Amino acid sequence: MKRRVPLVITFLAGVIIVVTFFIPHEPFGSLEQRLLIWASIIGGFAALLGIDNLIKHHLSKLFRRERGWFYSLVTLVGIFGTLASGIVTWIIYGTPLALLSGLKVGGFLWVYNWIIVPLQGTMFSLLAFFIASAAYRAFRARTFDALLLMSAAILVMLGHLSIGLVPALVGALLFALLLVTSGVYRLFLRKLAAGIILIVIGLAVGVLAVVYRGMMVDLAIQVKEWVMGFPQLAARRGILIGLVLGGIAMSVRLILGIERTYISST
Amino acid sequence: MIFLIFLALSQMPDANGVAEAEMPVPPRPVDSLKVNDTPNDAGKSLDLAWQLSADTVRIAKYVVLRAESPQGPFTEIVQLMIPTDYYTDQDTLLENKKDYYYRVDVVDTAGLVASSEITGPVRPMAQWFNTARIPILVVTVFYSILVILYIELAKRDTGKMFVRRIAGLDAIDEAVGRSTEMGKPILFTFGIGYLTDIATIAALSILRRIAKRSAEYETRLIVPNYDPVVMAAAQETVKQGFVEAGRPDLYNDSDITFLTSDQFGYAAGVDGIITREKPGTIFLQGIFYAESLILAETGHNIGAIQIAGTVMPEQLPFFVAACDYTLLGEELFAASAYIDRDPQLLGSLKSEDMVKIVTVAIIALVSLVGTVGFILASYVHGWEENIIVKLYQIAVNLFTSA
Structure with a gap:
């Protein structure tokens, strides 16, 4: 019974949603939206579940003096401090979201503007450094695939930069040099085919860069658009088609009750 | 004299003429x-x-x-x-x-x-059927029939279904074992998805397998959550895995906790846990946005083996760069079938492949028809509006009308 009821609910909800997709007439047309509102309401109540879990977990760590109890204390101070600032603002101004003039804001919004937002910004800015370190690893041209990845990245970056003619030319020549060097390295490793291909491509890029040096900036943009518009888009669409079909298959499995791993059997 | 009078009169502004010149003319209507x-x-x-x-x-x-x-x-x-x-x-x-x-x-x-x-x-009227969605209905019915058909076939021919190797899923046991050998916990994160996302449900089946293995190896499993509903589902799933392994006593509710529903707050929280607990293995399965690389790079920095999987194409390159194994898009959906080897689930995977073949064939055919039609229309006199171009237009309209 414990398994059957969720399966029946899943089946009914799934079938209703699929049917309403094809029937615009009321009450079917807005049923999906209505069910989403129900999900939001359930989500709102579930937030209480989350807060309860969070407070219990950290109180327990704090009272037992477990390892890292100080972080639990900081978390609890954060939770109750934010809550208190909201209640106080509400009592004073009639709403927790009170906005005063200029930089003066109600307590709750002060916490939001001057603590939460800067913390979010700090975390987000870390991404720049992580991208740099990940790119360094990903673009080390140890294999032919990694070299292709790095080449595509360099071409796209060159196309995105609002640089002048000389930097564009220097960038293209450095890229050509990189390909030639990489080719020579592969010849030393006795990978003749890969080495010759890389040297030929490198020389071709170098010659083209010198011959068409006046068009380097436009060329960089066109190359970038080609890379983004064809090889990148083709790969992306391949992944998306697979995703959509996989998603439909998963949905059919869920609706028919074949996929049950999300339901406890105990 | 008379001539001068006429000359003077002719030089005077004509009242009617002015009225005609300045008479505003209304615009022409739609x-x-x-x-x-x-x-x-x-x-x-x-x-x-x-x-x-x-x-x-x-x-x-x-x-x-x-x-x-x-x-x-x-x-x-x-x-x-x-x-x-x-x-x-x-x-x-x-x-x-x-x-x-x-x-x-x-x-x-x-x-x-x-x-x-x-x-x-x-009169505005409500319609009982959206005719623009007929192609979608046809494809959905065709696909659903195929799924059911292949499930039935799989039930009869158990063991004959070939499924290609998915390195990321094969590595689960190895990764759990490695964590056990190192005496370190395992960390699993769903990212910032909700239980309404299919990817999160797919990730739950991977979590169940991991929970079972970690219970067998007596390794601690930590699951910090972004959404309280996902947390409740994760608790149930892990409990189920521990029961299946015969070790319900090892289950600890406080290892599967709610962190926060703020994207970067969650990233900071998980990063903190990774830095303090130093898990031997990290699983990143589900829906990820900008926090993907923040989590994956932190995991990489502590030397954890990382298995990622997401349906967000924009985040896949980050995971490929920072993780040891990555489940690319649909591989995440195939996880439960791959892990459980249940014939019914494997059958649905096969039907997916069949529809993929049909889809690729249609794309290739329509591209060919469009290219040939365009060449004929551009270079052959009298073929400006040929039947091939019309066929191409019909095909394009059919698949874009909804």
């Missing part, structure tokens, strides 16, 4: 105003279309007016400040099965107004 019920909708919507005024350059605005009788009164419903030849009236005051009349006025830069003919009556 033409062929047509109003129709918006197709394939729930009603309360009408589509208007007209031909722009011949004096477009001096028109300041187009004003759409509506009335419930041809005599009026007409109420202004919108002012369109740029030359526009269509408008969809979705006013909440519109009632289904009720007659409405429309008029479009043009106002020129001098403020002169010209009205179109009154068009009506028209």
Whole structure:
């Protein structure tokens, strides 16, 4: 019974949603939206579940003096401090979201503007450094695939930069040099085919860069658009088609009750 | 003298002439105003279309007016400040099965107004079937039949279904074992998805397998959560895995906790846990946005073996760069079938492959038809509007109409 009821609910909800997709007439047309509102309401109540879990977990760590109890204390101070600032603002101004003039804001919004937002910004800015370190690893041209990845990245970056003619030319020549060097390295490793291909491509890029040096900036943009518009888009669409079909298959499995791993059997 | 008088008169400004020259001429109105019920909708919507005024350059605005009788009164419903030849009236005051009349006025830069003919009556109606979605219905029915068919076939021919190796899923046991050998915990994160996301449900099946293995190896499993509903589902799933392994006593509720529903707060929280607990293995499975690389790079920095999987194409390169194994998109959906080897689930995977073959064949065929039609239309005299181009257009319309 414990398994059957969720399966029946899943089946009914799934079938209703699929049917309403094809029937615009009321009450079917807005049923999906209505069910989403129900999900939001359930989500709102579930937030209480989350807060309860969070407070219990950290109180327990704090009272037992477990390892890292100080972080639990900081978390609890954060939770109750934010809550208190909201209640106080509400009592004073009639709403927790009170906005005063200029930089003066109600307590709750002060916490939001001057603590939460800067913390979010700090975390987000870390991404720049992580991208740099990940790119360094990903673009080390140890294999032919990694070299292709790095080449595509360099071409796209060159196309995105609002640089002048000389930097564009220097960038293209450095890229050509990189390909030639990489080719020579592969010849030393006795990978003749890969080495010759890389040297030929490198020389071709170098010659083209010198011959068409006046068009380097436009060329960089066109190359970038080609890379983004064809090889990148083709790969992306391949992944998306697979995703959509996989998603439909998963949905059919869920609706028919074949996929049950999300339901406890105990 | 008479000549001078006539000369003087001829030099005087002609009152009638001035009036003619300065007489403001109203602009020409819009033409062929047509109003129709918006197709394939729930009603309360009408589509208007007209031909722009011949004096477009001096028109300041187009004003759409509506009335419930041809005599009026007409109420202004919108002012369109740029030359526009269509408008969809979705006013909440519109009632289904009720007659409405429309008029479009043009106002020129001098403020002169010209009205179109009154068009009506028209009734907004709700439709019982969205005909634009027939191709989707056909594909859905075809695909669903194929899924059921292959599931039945799989039930009969158990063991004959070949599924290609998915390195990321094969590595689960190895990764759990490695963590056990190192005496370190395992960390699993769903990212910032909700239980309404299919990817999160797919990730739950991977979590169950991991929970079972970690219970067998007596390794701690930490699952910090972004959404309380996902947390509750994760607790149930892990509990289930521990029961299946025969070790329900090892289950610890406080290892599967709620962190926060703030994206970067969650990233900071998980990063903190990774830095403090130093898990031997990290699983990143589900929905990820900008926090993907923040989590994956932190995991990489502590030397954890990382297995990622997401349905977000934008995040896949980050995971490929920072993780040891990555489940690319649909591989995440295939996880439960791959892990459990249940014939019914494997059957649905096979049907997915079949539909993929059909889809690729259709794309190739339509591309070929389009290319050939375009070449013929461009270079062969008399083939400007050939049947191949029409076929291509029909195919494109069929798949883009909804």
